[in-house]
Amino acid sequence: MPYPFNTIEAKWQMYWDNHHTFRTESHSTKPKMFILDMYPYPSGAGLHVGHPEGYTATDIVSRYKRMRGFHVLHPMGWDAFGLPAERYAMQTNIHPRSTTEQNIATFRRQIKMLGLSYDWEREVDTTDPGYYKWTQWIFLQIYNSWYDSRRQKARPIETLAEALAEHGSSVLPGEPPFTAAEWNAMSRKQQHDILAKHRLAYVAEIPVNWCEGLGTVLANEEVDEWVEKGYTVERRPMKQWMMRITAYAERLLLDAADLDWPSSTLEQQRNWIGRSEGAEIDFPLTGGGSMRVFTTRPDTIFGATYMVLAPEHPLVDQLTTPSQKGAVHEYREVARRKSERDRDVEQDKTGVATGGSVINPATGKEIPAWIADYVLMGYGTGAIMAVPGHDERDYAFARKYSLPIIEVVSGGDIHREAYTGDGKGINSANAEVSLNGLSTPEAKARINAWLVEKGYGKPVVQYKLRDWLFARQRYWGEPIPIVHLEDGTMKPLSEKELPLLLPDLKKFQPSGTTESPLALATEWVDVADAETGLRGRRETNTMPQWAGSCWYYLRFIDPRNPDMLCDPELERYWMPVDLYIGGSEHTVLHLMYARFWHKVLYDLGHVSTREPFMKLRHQGIILGEDGRKMSKSRGNVVNPDDVVAQYGADAMRLFEMFMGPLEEMKPWSTRGVEGVFRFLNRVWRLYMDEEGHLNPRLLSSDQPTPELDRAYHATVKKVGEDIEAMRFNTAIAQLMIFINEATKSDERPRSVLEPFVLLLAPFAPHLAEELWSALGHHHSLTYEPWPAFDAARIASDTVEVVLQVNGKVRSKLTVPLDASDDVLQREALADENVRRHVEGKTVVKTIVVKNKIVNLVVR
RNA sequence: GCCAAAGUGGCGGAAUUGGUAGACGCGCUGGACUCAAAAUCCAGUCCGGCUCACACCGGGUGAGGGUUCGAGUCCCUCCUUUGGUACCA
Helix, strand or coil: CCCCHHHHHHHHHHHHHHCCCCCCCCCCCCCEEEEEECCCCCCCCCCCCCHHHHHHHHHHHHHHHHHCCCEEECCCEECCCCHHHHHHHHHHCCCHHHHHHHHHHHHHHHHHHCCCCCCHHHCEECCCHHHHHHHHHHHHHHHCEEEECCCCEEEEHHHHHHHHHHHHHHHCCCCCCCCHHHHHHCCHHHHHHHHHCCECEEEEEEEEEEECCCCEEECHHHHHHHHHCCCCEEEEEEEEEEECHHHHHHHHHHHHHHCECCHHHHHHHHHHHCEEEEEEEEEEECCCCEEEEEECCHHHHHHCCEEEECCCCCCHHHHCCHHHHHHHHHHHHHHHHCCHHHHHHCCCCCEEEEEEEEECCCCCCEEEEEEECCCCCCCCCCEEEECHHHCHHHHHHHHHHCCCCCCCECCCCCCCCCCCCCCCECCCECCCCECECCCHHHHHHHHHHHHHHHCCEEEEEEECCCCEECCECCCCCCECCEEEECCCCEEECCHHHCCCCCCCCCCCCCCCCCCCHHHHCHHHHEEECCCCCCEEEECCCECCCHHHHCCHHHHHHCCCCCCCCCCHHHHHHHCCECEEECCHHHCCHHHHHHHHHHHHHHHCCCCCCCCCECEEECCCCEECCCCCCCCHHHCCCCCHHHHHHHHCHHHHHHHHHHCCCCCCCEECCHHHHHHHHHHHHHHHHHHECCCCCECCHHHHCCCCCHHHHHHHHHHHHHHHHHHHCCCHHHHHHHHHHHHHHHHHCCCCCHHHHHHHHHHHCCCCHHHHHHHHHHCCCCCCCCCCCCCCCCHHHHCCCEEEEEEEECCEEEEEEEEECCCCHHHHHHHHHHCHHHHHHHCCCCEEEEEEECCCEEEEEEC
């Protein structure tokens, strides 16, 4: 008969609920510990076995930290806006809200079934108006801010208006110059338009992936999935809400240095931001005006033999000569129809000459301007100087179209391939400047100085990071709290008007236009502005799913506050998150977006820390029993409900932690679950008799054998250390070692078996509570102090020393602890087996490592 | 292509300031209990040689080299797998 896990688990889950065992009070004098899981999207499929892995890990740490005297915040919620519920609504006309509620109920039941110690009174749901009120509020904070590049921080937009009124556009590098007086003379609309360009949330016309069948834009990473399903996706320019994350590129990069995150995650974020240093250079057009390019190799400018513009570049029309018009037009059409992905896949370089030309300011020579889709409008200036001798792409292009290739950096063989490495400059001089003989870094510095002096260019830092497309043409998302007035201005809602509720719809089909289904709710869309008397139209786009997850950790701190997103005093106490665990699939997007919002809130004084998540770990993917990715079609999906029904939640938790290191990918194994289940049964039988009562010997005997005593103290030490380092698999192995040791003995010494229950508790909390209660305790063990160990009692008074001859193990020796080197050496030489290998040879060297080895080197 | 992580028994995995490779679990083998089975308990289990057995000997951490008295651990070259990313000038 297995132990009665069913009744035990139900009993203790009810106990914890009824006693609010895991409720976290707002105030405490204890040190705080904020332990966070990446909350799930509650899909219709229910929990899969991957979810509990991370959740169990944080639960173990949370339970352990409570016993260590920490005030622990460990909450759970739902990232519940999203396309799946909406697609279901499109097919069935069932409101996404009711689908979402059902799915949340399933997830909540399944998560509770695992005995995770969340404070359920802090549960949040991103689709709850009481929650998304604050998502909208943060949107408005961002909308109502600009990035002051001189102070390197976001500031309220009014400060920009004030600065413009006082100093004119000198505060805004890049803006066409105007004086304070000119600003003050502008119309409301003119001022509005200038400010709008500098807000951290702004509307821009950019090329996006539009899917007609779904009636929405798609993120780049979503495109493949829908194309496979037979939908067509095209690139078209559309007006979209954007967030100016690029303003934070440098800070996102720099502040990452302080984070205890996996190095691969930090590395990926660095790559995503893609910082590169170079120069912007203006090439004069032969017909007047100039063409700005970005290059990381200004030192190769003497080798720039042609120019390439992205097909969409605005200068193309001006450069194109009449004879090339047809070819250019045709090429641009073809390029426009290709998605950005298609362009990436094609490695073959194509292009068309515009017929126009520019002057290379270094050589003074006229060079042709081409268009080619290997130059992207979205990076740098959308145009490059092509240096075929020292860039592989330019080299391939120049070869294909027979454009001249000049060597300006020595070190390679440009007759065979482009040389992209560093080297000494050659063929690089004009009347004013020479790079010949200079190393690449020297040449860069020299030419940059010359470019600045002549006004041709300047050093700049460029990032791959692009602004965040922050709008979806969907119903099931947070409405963007903006009204478009008939005079062409935009008006943000005031805080009092939040939350802006989603209108109810009868049907959830795409609107048939490029607007979201919200456009069909005409009563909701059409508004009159009381202040100006103007008619207006609500923004019909909704926020992307990332929005709610950008700040949910803050809401957990103060989840029911009707007046603030989070009380500042509580925020200062709880932030930052001490431990954050979730899948590595969120490495770039979620974690980058959340850091970005956090920094804006920090700049505006709403949060006290520069970074939200101090320590981050990823759980690995759990594969099917066949070692392949779990999927319905392979039939290898493991359902947590079934596992819990058969072996109990404690076994499920224990197995997921015992499989291997948390962050590694590993296959499921039913046999493995049975193994840990057997272990739990062994624990049960050690404490309880056949009738399910406490074994009476636990009350009588109290002297552990020296071996058991040693095993106990070693277990306390190892389990504690392993939990701190999140090595749960080896912690569990140690628990097993102790139980094996204890089972050997007929005695049941309470002095070690009672505190052992506390060591087991973070891993198998239901069983531990039951045993604790059987031992005569009347309260939950949740806040019992973690047992201490005595290092002196772990050490044995004898140790086994390995005897080696020429590095090979020849014998073993049991000696008193800390035996001296002399004694060890003498004992070693006296050992029979060692003597056989030393005989007839000379000992040239002896290495003695105390308590470990003696190695005799013989010849 | 580039970046990152990882390769250890039949399987999941342990062991890193360089010091007994294979903890713990699974599986397997044998035994106890049972009419029998399940469950449970005990013993064994890296591979090979030799042995009644104990002992002993050889080999062994993806491959090859190197450093060292000693390398799974450090260095070099290569191979494989996984994840990410991809014309970013």
